[in-house]
Amino acid sequence: xxxxEYWGLARVIVERSARLxxxxxxxxxxxxxxxxxxxxxxxxxFRSLVPTVTLADGTVVSYVxxxxxxxxxxxxxxxxxxxxxSIYFKLRYDKLYEAMLTTPIGPLDIAVGEVGxxxxxxxxxxxxxxxxxxxLGLVTTPWALLLIPVGLLVSFVFATLGMACATALRSxxxxxxxxxxxxxxxxxxxxxxxxxxxxxxxxxxxxLSPLYHGVELARMFFLGTPALSAxxxxxxxxxxxxxxxxxxxxxxxxxxxx
Numbered sequence: 488x489x490x491x492e493y494w495g496l497a498r499v500i501v502e503r504s505a506r507l508x509x510x511x512x513x514x515x516x517x518x519x520x521x522x523x524x525x526x527x528x529x530x531x532x533f534r535s536l537v538p539t540v541t542l543a544d545g546t547v548v549s550y551v552x553x554x555x556x557x558x559x560x561x562x563x564x565x566x567x568x569x570x571x572x573s574i575y576f577k578l579r580y581d582k583l584y585e586a587m588l589t590t591p592i593g594p595l596d597i598a599v600g601e602v603g604x605x606x607x608x609x610x611x612x613x614x615x616x617x618x619x620x621x622x623l624g625l626v627t628t629p630w631a632l633l634l635i636p637v638g639l640l641v642s643f644v645f646a647t648l649g650m651a652c653a654t655a656l657r658s659x660x661x662x663x664x665x666x667x668x669x670x671x672x673x674x675x676x677x678x679x680x681x682x683x684x685x686x687x688x689x690x691x692x693x694x695l696s697p698l699y700h701g702v703e704l705a706r707m708f709f710l711g712t713p714a715l716s717a718x719x720x721x722x723x724x725x726x727x728x729x730x731x732x733x734x735x736x737x738x739x740x741x742x743x744x745x
């Protein structure tokens with residue numbers, strides 16, 4: 488299949504989702520509210536209790552500047568996961584994809600299209616959150632502009648993971664497992680405390696969290712302290728995302744092309 492035709496088929500699914508949200512834009516905007524409330528709570532309530540944080544390299548930063556980029560990464564994660572979990576309902580109740588597969592659209596087109604829209608939604612949340620940080624006067628370095636591609640990368644990872652999970656769920660109750668996992672990552676991915684403050688066994692688990700790698704990327708660019716370790720974070724996230732997308736494609740193919 489020619490490349491332009493393939494991407495055209497995936498683009499149709501992205502356009503469909505975008506048209507739907509044009510009529511439900513408050514839902515789209517609401518995704519950035521929760522991390523914004525966390526940021527305001529930190530800025531107003533915790534600033535006097537935890538004024539500064541010492542990073543692994545000895546750099547001392549304000550607690551607000553420590554938490555803000557982590558919340559941006561979490562916002563991108565939430566946007567992507569929220570979107571891809573709706574795939575479960577499209578599969579189990581709406582039977583939407585069965586109708587799509589009667590057209591030239593194939594399982595890979597569906598996977599790429601749904602992931603593509605989830606990436607755009609999560610990236611939108613991250614970009615909007617960066618705008619809020621700039622309005623609050625927290626952005627102090629041009630390196631912070633790289634938080635936009637970081638947000639897109641984090642969205643890509645969780646979009647593919649969310650879609651792979653959505654194809655594996657068998658009941659509504661199992662959605663709670665995904666919510667529990669995302670909440671645990673939000674709380675324990677060095678979001679609110681430096682990694683060094685965690686017990687050694689927990690540090691190993693934190694390193695496995697994709698959000699942790701997104702948080703580290705966002706934090707180093709937000710603070711204007713890029714390092715070669717950024718390449719390792721990007722590589723980990725990219726490999727995880729490509730693998731999860733492949734799993735989602737195979738599961739969709741197995742469900743519909745039997």
